Amino acid sequence: xxxxxxxxxxxxxxRLFVIVFEAxxxxxxxxxxxxxxxxxxxxxxxxxxxxxxxxxxxAGLFTGLEWLFTGMFTLEYLVRIYSAKxxxxxxxxxxxxxxxxxxxxxxxxxxxxxxxxxxxxRVLRMLRVFRVFKLNQYLSEVxxxxxxxxxxxxxxxxxxxxxxxxxxVMGTIMYVVEGPENGYTxxxxxxxxxxxxxxxxxxGDIAPKTDLGRxxxxxMMLMGWGTLAVPTGIVTSEMAFHRGxxxxxxxxxxxxxxxxxxEDKFCRHCGTRLPAYIKDESAS
Numbered sequence: 001x002x003x004x005x006x007x008x009x010x011x012x013x014x015r016l017f018v019i020v021f022e023a024x025x026x027x028x029x030x031x032x033x034x035x036x037x038x039x040x041x042x043x044x045x046x047x048x049x050x051x052x053x054x055x056x057x058x059a060g061l062f063t064g065l066e067w068l069f070t071g072m073f074t075l076e077y078l079v080r081i082y083s084a085k086x087x088x089x090x091x092x093x094x095x096x097x098x099x100x101x102x103x104x105x106x107x108x109x110x111x112x113x114x115x116x117x118x119x120x121x122r123v124l125r126m127l128r129v130f131r132v133f134k135l136n137q138y139l140s141e142v143x144x145x146x147x148x149x150x151x152x153x154x155x156x157x158x159x160x161x162x163x164x165x166x167x168x169v170m171g172t173i174m175y176v177v178e179g180p181e182n183g184y185t186x187x188x189x190x191x192x193x194x195x196x197x198x199x200x201x202x203x204g205d206i207a208p209k210t211d212l213g214r215x216x217x218x219x220m221m222l223m224g225w226g227t228l229a230v231p232t233g234i235v236t237s238e239m240a241f242h243r244g245x246x247x248x249x250x251x252x253x254x255x256x257x258x259x260x261x262x263e264d265k266f267c268r269h270c271g272t273r274l275p276a277y278i279k280d281e282s283a284s
Contacts, residue, residue, distance in 0.1 A: 016083035020076070021251045035076065042069040070106040077103060085253035093256045148238035155234045163227060167194040170220055174213060182209045198224040250277060
């Protein structure tokens with residue numbers, strides 16, 4: 001007689017959660033694939049409907065298709081709300097807001113027809129492509145990059161604060177050196193010049209006329225080369241730290257963090273104990 005405890009059967013809500021939020025099972029992968037195809041078709045309808053010559057001939061067809069897609073996405077959104085353990089957390093998450101914005105324009109257009117153009121926001125839902133058509137190396141790279149950016153955010157914030165102080169000081173100096181007669185009509189305008197110069201964009205709408213001003217511009221341009229390399233180095237070092245871990249489409253039911261590792265016992269974001277990882281090898 002075996003002493004092994006059989007795995008507790010998943011409830012309907014738990015099964016739906018795995019299907020609609022993860023893509024490591026056959027059902028979850030098929031669901032996300034069908035969802036992506038529906039998103040693509042709905043975007044094609046929106047784009048064709050924006051062409052006046054086509055829209056005038058097939059207005060009824062486009063209206064019917066739009067309501068069909070809206071109904072499908074509304075049902076999907078309600079299923080996600082039902083299956084999420086923390087419903088408000090999902091609703092206020094990035095993907096939750098995108099899912100909501102994908103269906104709102106059709107309903108709002110009943111009162112304000114011009115809002116129908118906002119349907120193009122559905123293109124943001126294509127971000128799910130990284131979860132659906134996943135090869136392990138692609139998912140790992142995407143998750144590694146997002147983790148590196150998240151870990152670098154404080155260093156980058158400090159760096160941007162230093163850059164902001166530099167452009168404010170240099171812009172103020174140029175306002176004093178060049179003056180309104182040379183196009184530097186105010187400190188904000190001079191700061192705008194400093195930003196375009198330091199980022200090496202150089203629109204040319206404002207340019208120094210004095211020798212001292214040109215010297216300051218040359219210093220700003222040389223500083224810009226070095227400035228652009230700093231955030232790259234910060235993110236690259238964090239990517240090296242995150243490299244080598246295997247990521248999945250696993251989602252924490254508490255905080256909705258995605259891309260957890262198959263070996264993780266706890267969520268790396270909120271610390272919640274995770275249920276056993278479910279992997280359907282036939283879905284790969």
